[in-house]
Amino acid sequence: MDSYDAFAAFRMTGHQAIVTGGAQNIGAGIAKVLAGAGASVMIADLDGDRAVATAAEIAALTGNPCIGMACDVTSKADIEAVVAATVAAFGGISTLVNNVGWGARHPDPTAITEDEMVASYKLNTVSAYRMSMACLPHLLEAGNASITNSGSFSSATPAYDILAYATAKAALNQMMVSLAHMLAQKVRVNSILIGTVLTAGYEAAGIDAATQERMKRPDNLTGRPGRPEDVANAMLWLGSPAGSWVSGQTLNVHGGGGVVRLFG
Numbered sequence: 001m002d003s004y005d006a007f008a009a010f011r012m013t014g015h016q017a018i019v020t021g022g023a024q025n026i027g028a029g030i031a032k033v034l035a036g037a038g039a040s041v042m043i044a045d046l047d048g049d050r051a052v053a054t055a056a057e058i059a060a061l062t063g064n065p066c067i068g069m070a071c072d073v074t075s076k077a078d079i080e081a082v083v084a085a086t087v088a089a090f091g092g093i094s095t096l097v098n099n100v101g102w103g104a105r106h107p108d109p110t111a112i113t114e115d116e117m118v119a120s121y122k123l124n125t126v127s128a129y130r131m132s133m134a135c136l137p138h139l140l141e142a143g144n145a146s147i148t149n150s151g152s153f154s155s156a157t158p159a160y161d162i163l164a165y166a167t168a169k170a171a172l173n174q175m176m177v178s179l180a181h182m183l184a185q186k187v188r189v190n191s192i193l194i195g196t197v198l199t200a201g202y203e204a205a206g207i208d209a210a211t212q213e214r215m216k217r218p219d220n221l222t223g224r225p226g227r228p229e230d231v232a233n234a235m236l237w238l239g240s241p242a243g244s245w246v247s248g249q250t251l252n253v254h255g256g257g258g259v260v261r262l263f264g
Contacts, residue, residue: 009242013038015144016090017239018082020073020131021100023050025199026150029228030097030235031055035062037236040090044071044082065090073100073127083134094142095239096135098128099150103165117164124168129175132189139187148238149176150231151191153254173250180248188247190238195254197226221256 017034021027023045035041035058043058045051048070055068067089071078086093101124106112132147139145154162155169173191180189196215218225234253237243 010240011038015039015094017095018042019097020044023054026228027099029232032058033232033236035064035066040065042086043068079134093135093138096147109160109163120164120168125171145187146239147189149191151193153193153195177248191250193252
């Protein structure tokens with residue numbers, strides 16, 4: 001008698017995935033977990049050298065195909081090149097993770113320029129739409145096809161010190177649910193609203209060392225900041241057959257959010 005495997009539905013053998021922004025931080029964690037679950041993974045990142053190096057490390061660790069290449073997700077030509085390279089290497093695309101996202105801190109939100117607002121929208125929202133549409137013909141031919149976006153908890157709560165980023169991520173939420181309805185019964189589309197995950201990206205966004213130290217002790221329900229694998233494990237569920245009945249959803253992965261106290 002065969003033994004029961006409770007994890008069978010989480011395995012992604014036969015899946016072909018693209019992870020944008022997958023060379024480091026949360027994206028690298030996502031790529032590692034998907035490859036570890038059996039998927040063939042393409043890491044597309046602005047830093048092409050790091051994408052190649054990270055992919056080689058993941059392939060050696062998991063024993064599954066993982067490749068990397070340079071990609072500026074605001075470039076239509078770069079997106080098309082990544083899609084073509086993925087299909088050539090793996091034979092198709094079943095899984096897209098729109099992980100790219102970044103936003104600078106603006107201590108004075110009244111000083112944000114129009115160009116900064118538009119640039120944030122192009123990077124955090126439009127790029128995900130372009131990549132999704134470029135992958136769509138291949139997703140429509142795949143089994144258990146899915147698109148999952150790395151959203152942000154800041155898109156659903158006041159966040160005026162990162163206003164441009166939070167606004168663009170809020171637009172990503174609307175785009176996700178609209179695509180989920182448009183592609184119903186064909187491609188599942190979801191977003192994960194990510195909370196504070198301590199990575200090198202915070203320093204690049206202008207968060208000073210003292211603030212980063214305070215972020216190690218967040219006032220959320222779990223009492224700790226997130227780890228890349230916390231997000232990656234949720235991505236695995238949504239992209240794998242285990243998540244085949246989930247679409248059009250925003251999943252909060254942020255330690256439970258802020259603690260509410262009636263008396264301060």
